Amino acid sequence: MVKQKLYIVLTLSFILQITYAQNQANIWLFGDYVGLDFNTGEPLIIPYVNTQYFNASATMCDPSGNLLFTFNANIIRNKNGQIMQNGDGLIGHKVASMGALIVQKPGSNNLYYLFTVPRYTSYDGMYYSVVNMNLDGGLGxxxxxxxxxxxxAWDALEKLVAVKHENGTDIWIITRKFKDNCFASFLLTKxxxxxxxxxxxxKNSDFYEMVGNMKVSHDKKHLVVAYTDGQGIGAxxxxxxxxNFNSSTGVIDFLFTLTKNDGTTQKIFEPWAVEFSPDSKLLYLxxxxEAVGDLMELYQYDMQYYEDSLQLLQSEIKIATGPVNGLQLARDGKIYCTGNFYDHYDYVSVIHEPWKRGxxxxxxxxxxYMGPDKVYLFLPNILLDYLYRFEWDAHCSGQPITFQPNFIPEPASILWSFGDFSTSYDLWPVHIYExxxxxxxxxxxxxxxxxIEKTSRVIDIVESPHPDLGPDTLVCEGTPVTLSVAGEPGSYAWSNGTFGQPTITVLDTGYYWVNVTNAEGCRTRDSIHVGWYHKAxxxxxxxxxxxxxxGGSNGSITGLTIEGVIPVTWGWYDGNGNLLGNNLxxxxxxxxxxxxxxxxxxxxVSISDSYTITD
Structure with a gap:
């Protein structure tokens, strides 16, 4: 009998979770009464936006892309454009670079957390409020x-970003504390x-106008922060x-600063906005x-050099001069840009193929064209995970992994290359990494x-356990059999109800299995059949x-024949266990x-029933 390992699909918290619709970021309301709708895959202008958002803007849709509510750091409006019940008077500042943020509470279908941080002129601190969409007849x-x-976060200013924890459920809310001079990562759980x-x-900083946004790369390995101004000593x-960023611990490790200035007090290049290509390979700043007539400039950097400040700076390619201020990746895989610094602009610019070099x-x-209304400096603040181009639902070798496309509209055709010389043309492919x-x-x-869009992500596959109980086995009836997977680290669960032990001993025939689960949650089952040899x-x-x-000794037992595995040997014993002879x-x-x-x-050894000699 040829045995096959069974790789068990888990649905535990540490497995990446697929949400079978990622349309929560399909609608943007921002700037001075402007909006874009990405539900068709093409950005459509939303007319008659009745709220002024300035920089601080956040919008939340349901998983199907239907508008739920919007937020400008002070006022929440429901899907009908009305101020939400109890939705005014929120503490925040709509001019702060990233002054508003909305995230759904993990594990909840109806609760949302709204966060605010103030602009650089105020130390009001960081606040949150909770929206319940079950209230007010579903308007929230x-x-x-x-x-x-x-x-x-009493000293948080300007910076506010959200990214899911490595477990795929909890959410990190990250801000910058300027007085205590550190990053703060708050964890939102169920x-x-x-x-x-x-x-x-x-990095040490002064406290002067720390405008500019902050982004985590889409592979969740990096964080980049913009500071527009700092003129004091040591600024x-x-x-x-x-x-660097660790999505498991929330820890941020500062590497170096990137600047285009010469280190004097004279400022020429002021940083403003950050965005990454969807594959995290390219950085846009x-x-x-001031040297070119107060215009904005867009530059691209190669993130393969992120550990070396000189090489990263040398990888710089100038993309454009002109209407390139705020940057934000959208659900269509393109990066959208606001206008220049001073003027409220009535256009949005686009990087159509942000994965391409130069x-x-x-x-x-x-x-x-967004006119007659105006675009302000920054675009909506979005939970990073809503912008993945595709996702997957598992991470163990030997286990079927389903890949979810997040492309809109639905592609006419698609080609997946899984990095192990395997490909698929399926929209929702299922793949097994060996x-x-x-x-x-x-x-x-x-x-x-x-x-045509091209994108990529790196998937880290954990080696699944390889328990080996050996081949099916036959033993003599009543012989104890030891089953062991002691060489395979992990936790153990046996079919006979034994837990936590790598070894068991069995006395009966039957099928036995063991599940071995490693520290990363990958589980594999091996099984074995234990049988008995046929008795003579x-x-x-x-x-x-x-x-x-x-009363004599002239009895006899004759005529028996033996059928069994040849050759066989035999012996006659009395009731006291004494050997009497070896003739049949x-x-x-x-x-x-x-x-x-x-x-x-x-x-x-087979022992017959007793044969009785009488007188």
Whole structure:
């Protein structure tokens, strides 16, 4: 019998979770009464937006892309454009670079957390409020958890970003504390916000106009922060912080600053906006350049050099001068840009192919006319995970992994390359990685309108356990059998109800299995069948038992034949266990009980029922 390992699909918290619709970021309301709708895959202008958002804007849709509510740091409006019940008077500032943020509470279908941080002119601190969409007939209302201060972020300014924890469920809310000079990562779980954040040291800075946004890369390995101004002694002097980020711990490790200035107090290049290509390989930064007539400039950097400040700076390619301020990746895989610094602009520009190096990224200035209303400096603040181009639902070798496409509209055709020389043309492919390791999954998408998109993500596959109980086995009846997977680390669960032990001993025949689960949650089952050899059979067709007489010893047992595994040996024993002889026919027996012991070629001993000699 050929055995196959069974790799068990788990649905535990540490497995990446697929949400079978990722349309919560399909509608943007921002700037001075403007909006875009990405539900069709093409950005459509939303007319008659009745709210002024300035910089601080956040919008939440349901998983189907239907508008739920919007937020500008002070006022929440429901899907009908009305102020939400108890949705005014929120503490925040709509001019702050990233002053508003909305995230759905983990594990809840109806609760949303709204966060605010102030602009650089105020130290009001970081606050949160909670919206319950079950209230007011489904239009939502702010609960009594309103304007709750997060005391540990009393000095937070301008910066606010959200990204899911490595477990795929909890959410990190990250801000920058300027007085204490550190990053603060708050964890939002199904039980609410943990008020004590993970604190990570930041680069020394002064406290002057720390405008500019902050982004985590889409692979969740990096964090980049913009600071537009800093003129004091030891100031950042208009730089970007380049940092590493750990989505499991929330820790941020500062690496170096990136600046285009010469280190004097004179400022020429002011950093403003940050965005990454969907595959996290390219970094886009904008600068306000006083030397070229107060224009904005867009630059691209190669993130393969993120550990070396000189090489990263040398990888710089200028993409454009003009309407390139705020940057934000959208659900269509393109990066959208606001206008220049001083003027409220009535266009949105687009980087159509942000995964391409240099000017091949296809930057189009003034791509969408938003007039007569105006675009402000920054675009909506979005939970990073809503912007994944594709996702997957497992991470163990030997286990079927389903890949979910998040491309809109539905592609006309699609090609998946899984990084192990395997490909698929299925929209929702299922793939099995035979071995653990890091694999770059590349996807080429052809849309109905002829547009081609290429994107990639790295999937880290954990090597599944390899328990081996050996081949099915046969033993002599009653022989204990030890089953062991002691060489395979992990936790153990056996079919006989034993837990936590790598070894068990069994006495009965049957199928036995063990599940071994490693620290990363990958589980594999191996099974074995334990059977008994066929026993020797005594054929009594010609059996003759001759009694003794007069108390003598002249009884006999004759005529038995033995069927079993050849060769066999045998011996006759009395009731006291004494060997009497090795001939199959035995004579000279007194009154008593006699037993034939038969040993087959496997060493299995069969003992007959008693044969009785009478007088």
């Amino acid at each position: 209302a702010v609960t009594n958890e309103k304007n709750i201060p997060l005391e540990a 039980d609410g916000i943990i008020s004590q954040p993970i604190l990570s040291p930041a 950042l002097r208009q730089a970007y912080d380049i940092c 904008t600068f306000f350049n 000017t091949d990224c296809n930057f189009e200035p003034d791509a969408i 071995h653990g390791g890091s694999y770059e999954v590349n996807v080429t998408v052809n849309y109905p309108n002829g547009r 059979v005594l054929n009594e067709t010609n059996l003759v038992i001759t009694p003794t007489s007069c 026919d035995i004579f000279g027996l007194p009154v008593g009980n006699y037993f034939l012991h038969v040993t087959d070629d496997h060493g299995c």
